[in-house]
Amino acid sequence: MNSPLALLGGEPAIRQPRPHFSWPPITEQSKQAVADQLAESVSIYDRSGVVAELEDALADYFGVRHAVLMSSGTAALHAMYAASLIEPGDEVIVPAYTFFATATPLLHLGAIPVLADCDETGNISVTEVAAKLTPKTAAIVATHMWGIPANLPALRALAQEHHLPLLEDGSHAHGASLGGQRVGGFGQAAAFSMNGPKPLSAGEGGFVLTNDDDTYFRTLMFAHYNKRCRTEIPSSHQLHRFAVTGAGLKFRIHPLAAAFAFEQLSHLDEYLAGRAHIAKLMCDELQELPGIEVPRIPDKHQAAWYGLPLTYVPDELGDVPVERFHQALLAEGLSEVDRPGSTCPLNQLPLFQSPAVLLPHQPEFAQLHYQPGQFPVAELVHRHTLKLPVWHREEDVPLARAYVDGIKKVVEHHHDLKG
Ligand SMILES: *Cc1c(COP(=O)(O)O)cnc(C)c1O
16 A cells, blocks of 8 residues: 555654663752762751651641651552551442552452443542442542542542542642642641652652651651651650661661652652643644544643543544554554553453452452453553653653644554555
8 A cells, every 4th residue: 555654554653762761860869869868978867957858848848747658659658658557448439441559459459449430531530439339438539640630629629528538649640739729738647759750760669748746756657667657656656666676677768869860859740740731732732633633621720741642533534443543553662652561451451350369368259350351441441541641841842742643643544554
């Protein structure tokens, strides 16, 4: 067949060698911050040095009373759930569509992750959450998928009405906001990852935010035994006598990671503003195309643009399957266009279909068997999501435009992909 599409023998739209995107930005200043920390200390046992500086800066940035650093987002979620007094047999409503670590720590507390479907935005549906409430519900959890804020006001109202804690997994959404208020401070607590590609990166790391003193003390008890518990939990507090051992786990961040993240945090708003500019530029052009839907962000909301999730609409493009459309984009040299794999509806993962195989000591799980097909909206959204990176530097605008042009080209020639 004679077609300009690169998949069918034509010239690719982009010839620039890959990768086309890298994160986090590593500058001379970030190298210096790590080198300085290396000279200062590489283990911090208490809340001092860069650990105290970064926790103070995070609490200030997010407008909360307490920030506690952790070794990862997964560890932060684990500590947040334990500190929220999630117990064996409790049901915790979590998004069906999220990264699995939103839910996996619950399995280690013997709690049942009750999956709730998303709406067409990809974020947890408030109606679905309401439909999943039972007398055993112990908390409601929201993830802000790809950095787009979930409907926190409605979730908070629902949680308050049922006297349940609202918890956030903010791992995609550092600095995203609703009506001027940053995500991470809407509920009883929030957990964030600072893993490599996250909007705020430590390389590896995470943190818990809370306004509630007892949640803070229990977070320390679960994840930061000895010095931190001894000095930060008042001796009059009923938990203080456990301070030496805590609950026995240690989820401390590495000081070099904290130093790196502290330097990154000082640029976060500038990076987010750059991303917002480029995301708008891409969305303005892409929304004109048939077959491609861009996320609609309400006026007063700000996304962190961890990614730009496009929705492919095959019936507007002659029912070309998403797999073939994606192949055509890759062939055009748009190597960063991703169909997310491990971030998928949790019912598609073996751990949520048969948790008892890996976690046999939890009797609660013998009856837990999620199956494909149970979360139709999440499964459809996931199937048709094409995720683009969002660059933040002005010098990347031509590349962002080249991605837009590559997508336009494949849309224009989609007839050639049929049959
Ligand atoms: C990355 C991520 C996590 C896990 O964080 P780690 O730092 O990799 O342990 C949890 N939830 C979401 C939504 C994430 O994106």
